[in-house]
Amino acid sequence: MKKYYSVIFGAMIGLSAMSIHAKTYILTDTENGVEVGNWKTTGQNYTIEQKVLHGGKQEGSKVITITSPTGLTIALSPTRGMGLLHAEGKGVRLGWNSPVKEVVNPAYINLESRNGLGWLEGFNEMIVRCGYEWTGHPTTIDGQIYSLHGKAQNTPASYVAVEVDDKPPFAIHVKGLIKESTFKKADLQTMTQLTYVPGDSSFKLHDVLTNHADYAHDYQIIYHSNFSQPILEEGAKFIAPVSEVSPFNDYAKKGLKDWQSYLGPTKDFDEMVFNLKPLADQNGNTIAALLNKDSSKGVAIEFNTQQLPVLTLWKNTDTLKQGYVTGIEPGTSYAYPVNIEREQKRVKQLAPGQSVNFDLTYSLLSDRSQIEKVEKKVSQIQGNQLIKQVETPIAKE
Template sequence: MKLKTLVSALLIAAPYFVNAAQFTLTDAATNTDVGNWKITNSNLGINAPFSVEKIQLHGGKQTGVDTLVINNGELEITLIPTRGMGIFNVKRHGKRILGWDSPVKEIVNPAFIDLESRNGLGWLDGFNEMMVRCGYEWTGHPGVDENGQLLSLHGRAQNTPASTVVVTIDEQPPYTITVEGEISERTFKKAELVTHTSFSVTPGSNQFAIHDTLTNKADYDDEYQIIYHSNFGHPILEKGAKVTAAAKEISPFNNYAKKGLKTWQTYLGPTKGYDEMVFNLKPIGDKDGNTLAVLHNKASDTGVAVGYNIKQLPVLTLWKNTDTRQQGYVTGIEPGTSYAYNTKYQRPLGLVPTIKAGESKHFDVTYTVLRTSKEVKKALHQVAEIQGHKKVKQVSKPLVDLTKVH
């Protein structure tokens, strides 16, 4: 099949790769932005329904935010290049299937966020996405590091607009749609970390993936941390919903979470006065390190599977925030290099890795929308195969004694 010629004043096309069409939507180096833009399978003469549309938002704190809506004929996935290439939500048949209802209603432009406000909790002023990159220079709860620097909640990546946004569509089946971006964390005398993000999906699929490459561009070694904060609410989360993850051990994040340890897999309905409970899991993988966590509704006919590799992302945080719907009824399945403790408390745990000068680290996370009881059952079977006959050991003592932290 030969690609049709595209004629559009709003479209800037880079030279085609072999068997692929590529479109540069944003490039800070050349001061390029195509504005509102759309491409469909019909434009390319492809007989598989899909569309990719760039839309700039207006009004309130979302002014100036770029979104990228990818419709693959089965799912409609909204990316946010202005907010660290995060994923806002996922819809199926016009209704949200992945995402949650935060008190933050707009997709907030990072220009309106002060990360150091509220003693480092300013990050919460924009928190409403399905998938948030927490990192990469640091992550975890806010606090003063050993060198006296205030580390704000969950780092800066999610509030860093992408410097480049490029869409590539394969000409040959399965016509993979790829969206690439670049997130730069560059501070004079501090850090020079650059993350190449990549999102991919194929037409008709119920699965999509992110493939990120973090590179230390500096001449000196540096620390890094990352948590892929993956958040799910209604319709999957409800009273009686259940989470299953292949793991060898689970412990409470703090003393408050101790009372929820025995029932860590199940969920309450929206509960007023419920403070968040967080659990630290030590996941296990198959022979290649691949592992899976599954969340499904009470009827076990709708859910989501989160796949990752423990060689890249060795720990898993489970965040249970079953507060009222208005306050944000949500749970987080969060693979990462680190738990959610402040950085200085994770160094003794060996969870603040080093990236050498010029070195790159790779992170892959796959999300599968489970649409039927059969698909839920299959995903749970995959977890069971990885788990084998091992029991998930419950450890009542938190990894960090926060009662002694000042």
């Protein structure tokens, strides 16, 4: 393997980097002319399969599916920035039903259409990486259009590999390299990694963002994590240890009182967004969760506030056909346009050659005991600190 990839993978030692103890299947490698189409491998308690889709706007899109009969089925798309389409197990599906039904190939998307909202024409994933060169609502600065939520999610991976450890617990690692490289602009490259142990009800993301340019460059990231039925329903609730909550805009003000609870599908409900300041333990670790009405099922996201210091809650309880969904979104920024985030000092910067890591764990909660553990962790981190409700948005677009 070329020196370039050795450097990338060297940064990932300690979380299943390439080694003699893993079987490695390279599915895409643009530098070495490798491009595998339909592919499949099986092992004890798992199947991993890549399919190339055909027809409509999904022509040429690829989907990798990990299936564990006693655990989860996880689907992701290397064509769409290694975004996770859905995960399911124990009778619970994580993800949502977007009006966008196909796994849209980015070749059919113009991000600058609809005044910078073209990103929405492919939006249907459970987990979307919003960034990394910029994220947030669209804006135009000095003649340049900063389209909605950046370009990473609509960038096909330049390198894709599947690794399976040959020692217990036989973890599966799916890696993909996302390049945001533009002449005279930026050379940000992200090696993404999903790790899953067959039979488990959780999986991990470990992403390494590196600035390959000779100049420092800004970066932003929001892990837009989206969920709907059967967890999201009337009376569902969001829990997380936070010190402060504020409405994103004036429309969200009227939902501030009930910001942690949800309506059922509601026609003419416009999206409500809330900016949260998460609390964490002494190591910076925290957790956020969505629970259904009777707390019998849910989903939890663990992350580190030293890596991802802010949290956005997106409530879009519109009709089922329109897209009944909520988003739990750890990030370095809120969803305001990049100029506002820059003014408020939330846009970060990488020096030449510098890397930064992002680690998240997603867990499907399918019984009351699992949920009680999450509730206890939230309560322990929250402690006696009250949640401050700020009625005025922290910025205005």
